[in-house]
Amino acid sequence: MPFGAISTTQAALAAWKNVLGPQGVTTDAAVLASFSSATFKTQQGIPAVIYPQNVEQVQQCLKIATQHRVPVYPISTGKNWGYGSRVPVADGCVVMDLGAMRGILDFNEALGYVTVEPGVTQAALYKFLHERKSNLWMDATGSSPECSVLGNTLERGFGHTPYGDHFAQVSNLEVVLPNGELLETGFPRANKAVATPVYRGGLGPGLEGLFAQSNLGVVTKMTLWLMPAPDYFEAYFFSSDEESPGAIIEALRPLRMSGTLRSAVHIANDYRVLAGIQQYPWQETGGKTPLSREVMKRLRRQLGFGSWNGSGGLYGTHAQVAEARRLLKDALRGKVRRLHFLNGRLLNLAERFSHSFRMITRMDLRKTLTLVRPVYELMQGVPTPQPLASTYWRKRTPPSSNMNPDADLCGLQWLAPVAPAEGRHAENISSMAHSILLKNGFEPALSFTLLTERAMVCVIALTYDREIPGEDDRASACFQELTTALTAGGYMPYRLGIQSMDLAALNGPRAALIRALKSEFDPANILAPGRYGPA
């Protein structure tokens, strides 16, 4: 393959500069080094970064890439931490940074939708709605507020409100194909069909799926559905000291399936909760890693959380929430240690009195409460930087106010298998993750999310300190071991990091079909080669 040959790349760079201006193309070594850094070891080189400002420039950039056969790797805002950040899957790709395309268009309060470009961050959309005093809620994923809404949705990311399954809540993607043509996935005459923003299917074959987890086109716009704020909101929190979350999953699935629980339930183990509220307890452990189950047990008693810790939101009128509360209590009776319901007033009170509570009970809820507030707000679609702090779990110094896990050499690799929402699958996944991670010297920080009525995703965080010599390699070996064990057990990830893309490119007719689509749309294979498809 002629990719990355100096002369063709130079010619492409000159052509891009013609289109984007000199400031729209950079080969600055410091910039390239920064774009080449993820939260784990990567070796891909990046010859340049280009910055289109609008869809016409994206079209021209892709035409140039095709003409010169120089591969291009588009990113939205590039906050894909734990899955590869801004680093391309293949070596020698020019990164196309779409962060400058920040348009928020076609906002419709009555029908609940908005159209966003790739550079629209969670924070920007939240601000947009807030400034307009909109009654609509966005759904936020528990990553950085600077994460792209469009980027996360295309990766099939999820959040915590009833609109948490992001890709299920979009319509009419605008896509630039690698040949530079512009496509809308909605109706044949998307510009004339009034249903385009509200009706996903369009007419004829449905195309939007093709561009999720895909290297078949660059999505430059999508319409996003937004939920009306409910009359009333209440969060629930529960914990259990059981070894396995199986009984809890079994108890909750019927409530998801009946529609009583309209949003994801999130069930985190003790390691995950601890990493959410503090860094590694270096003092208590005398610097020994990994954190043993025994020490973990002591810490969770002291801090007041369980081996499994669930949370979720109830949305509706007061009566609807009250009935959901009753049904949830019934379902969890005898299966959890504590079940608390929290509204804004109670949360304020709890925060105010946590100090006195500690003096009476000796339990220190203050740290746990630092986790409750952001989770409580996430359930209402408010983006928060808090979850990002857990990336610094194994670091020896605290995170700065302007967290940058790539630059700060935080080690993080996510692995997120999906399974039917059944207790036995939760047990299997949890037990594989616990044994393989601890054996390799890492903490099994994980959570189960009851994402839909009948499917759950387990998100496993392999967190470490990249500054420790050899740790990168040990972590990657452990990650690979866990991936192999899980997929052999039938637990395929719902999403892949750049280090695991081979899982999407298997043999068989499905792979052949995607290969055929790729060669049809992108015969020169210039668009994100290797990303969820053939390299």
Place this chain on the structure above:
Amino acid sequence: MPFGAISTTQAALAAWKNVLGPQGVTTDAAVLASFSSATFKTQQGIPAVIYPQNVEQVQQCLKIATQHRVPVYPISTGKNWGYGSRVPVADGCVVMDLGAMRGILDFNEALGYVTVEPGVTQAALYKFLHERKSNLWMDATGSSPECSVLGNTLERGFGHTPYGDHFAQVSNLEVVLPNGELLETGFPRANKAVATPVYRGGLGPGLEGLFAQSNLGVVTKMTLWLMPAPDYFEAYFFSSDEESPGAIIEALRPLRMSGTLRSAVHIANDYRVLAGIQQYPWQETGGKTPLSREVMKRLRRQLGFGSWNGSGGLYGTHAQVAEARRLLKDALRGKVRRLHFLNGRLLNLAERFSHSFRMITRMDLRKTLTLVRPVYELMQGVPTPQPLASTYWRKRTPPSSNMNPDADLCGLQWLAPVAPAEGRHAENISSMAHSILLKNGFEPALSFTLLTERAMVCVIALTYDREIPGEDDRASACFQELTTALTAGGYMPYRLGIQSMDLAALNGPRAALIRALKSEFDPANILAPGRYGPA
């Protein structure tokens, strides 16, 4: 194009007979005539019908079709009445009848899913669940119980329970590509990924959409999600005598968007209701058509329904249903004339006492009640033959017990534009339909369905008697006039009959992309040419 050349067709027929046996291929004139008949005028000839019994035979049949370049038009059970029945879009296609593939597989009560083949009818799936005393409900569309579940879902059909948006409730389609290869749209290793039946997305690009309203492959299996029966069910019915349903739509949209109404609301006009309960009032009108608004007004007073008549279901615990009832009452207060809530006990009572009611009030609710029972059951996913009777609206003789609209020369053409669920769109569509249909001598029988949180479909029935000379042509001209007016206004259909497929095959990059997919999968264009794509 060499389609239909006698010699190649003969060679293909011989090859199919080799695979299917002599009884698996027919060129019997009576059979071909029956397959060539729809509920409107068609001229497409059918050289043969073939009957594969399993997926391997489907694969072989398509290989033979490709080899001999003989076009094949697959049908599931072919009850696509009003959209073209079993008649191919293009002339000279061999019909591939998949009705013998009746497998119901992988039933899972706890997770709520079942896998079905194309020949599984609504009645068969209902019987299957009933026999197993399953607590799961299917969703039924208001067509015949003999309609294929898979076929209706692929056409993006809909029903009346919370799982009414059929294509949104499926995963992992098994598809035979025109080259004979077998594909599963789920995970790359669908057979090994335990989430395959419950998680739609798979990993990498989403492919399932490609095979809805499509001629890119023959779907031979799909996994269908089923809802658990709620603790309690109640139906609501309301009516209004307003000219326009706009205010009702505006009042109900917030309840759909908030999730209080979890299923479609169905709002039928007076013409639609009347056609649901009786044939054309030949006596009252002295045989004059169309039924004028004045006579319609008199009839609806006499029979006790409104100019607009809404219905829907409330699902949940008693308390959830009670709260939804309260919110619905609040929303419709002052906007509807009557709002009734009905459970099974009340319905039985009403049926028993309707005669006495008539004696007291002079209103004859008995006919209206004949419509209520099937609607009430449809809302619980029970298939019913009742809606099919309205196909006989303009006939002079009553429908036989074994209704066959094709053979009985019932005229029916559906037109189903989709729009945002807003009052002004309902007004526009309704007013276009009323004026164009009445002007052309037909009744504007139509209904609005609040299908999703923010989109509604208007289903317009152009019903007539094909036995009247010239009526076929007048109806088709009227249909064309209405289609042109609606699409010019931005109201594109959600689904097409074989007479309107040109609406899916427009110019532009979307059409180019579908054409590219078609030539990739089906270079000889042997699969359902012209169906939602290039002819």
